[in-house]
Amino acid sequence: xxxxxxxPPSPAGTTRTPNGxxxxxYQRDGRSHPPLDYPGYRSTSLRHPxxxxxxxxxxxxxxxxxxxxxxxxxxLDNDLTRQHEGEPLGQRIIVHGQVRDSGGSPVPxxxxxxxxxxxxxxxxxxxxxWPSPLDPNFSxxxxxxxxADGRYRFTTIQPGIYPWKNHANAWRPAHIHxxxxxxxxxxxxxxxxxxxxxxxxxxxPMWNSIPDAAARERLVAxxxxxxxxxxxxxxxxxxxxxRGREQTPFEDxxxxxxx
Amino acid sequence: MSATSQTxxxxxxxxxxxxxxxxxxGPYAADADAPNAFWxxxxxxxxxxxxxxxxxxETWQADPDGRFNxxxxxxxxxxxxxxxxxxxxxxxxxxxxxxxxLKPGVVPGPAGPQAPHIDVxxxxxxxxxxxxxxxxFPEEVEANASDPVLSAxxxxxxxxxxxxTKADDGYTFDxxxxxxxxxxxxxxxxx
Numbered sequence: 001x002x003x004x005x006x007x008p009p010s011p012a013g014t015t016r017t018p019n020g021x022x023x024x025x026y027q028r029d030g031r032s033h034p035p036l037d038y039p040g041y042r043s044t045s046l047r048h049p050x051x052x053x054x055x056x057x058x059x060x061x062x063x064x065x066x067x068x069x070x071x072x073x074x075x076l077d078n079d080l081t082r083q084h085e086g087e088p089l090g091q092r093i094i095v096h097g098q099v100r101d102s103g104g105s106p107v108p109x110x111x112x113x114x115x116x117x118x119x120x121x122x123x124x125x126x127x128x129x130w131p132s133p134l135d136p137n138f139s140x141x142x143x144x145x146x147x148a149d150g151r152y153r154f155t156t157i158q159p160g161i162y163p164w165k166n167h168a169n170a171w172r173p174a175h176i177h178x179x180x181x182x183x184x185x186x187x188x189x190x191x192x193x194x195x196x197x198x199x200x201x202x203x204x205p206m207w208n209s210i211p212d213a214a215a216r217e218r219l220v221a222x223x224x225x226x227x228x229x230x231x232x233x234x235x236x237x238x239x240x241x242x243r244g245r246e247q248t249p250f251e252d253x254x255x256x257x258x259x
Numbered sequence: 260m261s262a263t264s265q266t267x268x269x270x271x272x273x274x275x276x277x278x279x280x281x282x283x284x285g286p287y288a289a290d291a292d293a294p295n296a297f298w299x300x301x302x303x304x305x306x307x308x309x310x311x312x313x314x315x316x317e318t319w320q321a322d323p324d325g326r327f328n329x330x331x332x333x334x335x336x337x338x339x340x341x342x343x344x345x346x347x348x349x350x351x352x353x354x355x356x357x358x359x360x361l362k363p364g365v366v367p368g369p370a371g372p373q374a375p376h377i378d379v380x381x382x383x384x385x386x387x388x389x390x391x392x393x394x395x396f397p398e399e400v401e402a403n404a405s406d407p408v409l410s411a412x413x414x415x416x417x418x419x420x421x422x423x424t425k426a427d428d429g430y431t432f433d434x435x436x437x438x439x440x441x442x443x444x445x446x447x448x449x450x
Binding site (some may be wrong): 038102 | 344415438
């Protein structure tokens, strides 16, 4: 099963299996992500592994991921203001941006899913019982596929702030949940988009769990006056960066190993 | 040199993930009536042994020929009819998840074949970042013994957390985010 000599050399950022398969590698994240154990966010205490994570080399399962076509989303799935008979209450906003990888390449044709509270800060969910009204015209979920240039766009309403009992007088800053697949299992990301100058960041453990201040700022959308729609909607721009492919080739030391 | 930038940080799915993530047919990695399909069922537990009802499981795997329907499978992967390879199940049902799938084939690896396996992502309220584990199959005794990932885990009871058990309609694979009264912590991977 050794590599046969007629295979061309592996391109940068790839590794080769003994039977000649060429597999791209993906960078591991630096200091972007919060730790799994963060006492300020109380629910982590029973929900973080205590054993060290085992390093998993990236193989075929990790460098592939589901591929969704345009058929995965319906026409109005990216407009959360047009999913019911009436219009939802609240300030209409456009949220758009580009999905790139950390090497700067756009991530095209990937599924982006969002969910959020209504204008009053209430989720349409049986578990959300705080006394802010539900809006019959707002479900709070949307989907889209990035275009060939990695761009996405949603129309929705400004989500409200809500209390959540994590600590005394705890309030979540306004946010929209985002879920992205990328092109590899290693790129999968669930995160939250925040709004500029939210006065509640200081007391929010999810925000503060991210150790690096610059990384926190990457979760904040930019108010985008140029793309507001006159007498219709404000606009925010938020770019999302997924892991990039390895910049340097793997050493081929494994390649000569007999399987 | 191309410009590099840092990745966007992960955040928790929160307790209301059910609004945005489950979809019709989500638990099916293959068509519902696909021949030889089976269920993988399990419960997600926290460190006190309490079932986690606001978690989400995602599975990703090769088709029965060991191939991925993806451009980076350099073999020019075939699409196995009706097979998506991906399934998603929340755990509203008392902490239980269920995905219906086909058995993956052997997948090539950098140093030899990998035993049939399924990659699993676990998301939940209280988890700021997903954790990743793998499901292996109990009947693959020889392949499991030489699998480069599984065999690198030297503690037998740790390795056992990655191997499903046979059930009437498929397999059972429980996930313990943290060790506790119900058993040993599942092995999770740094990917």
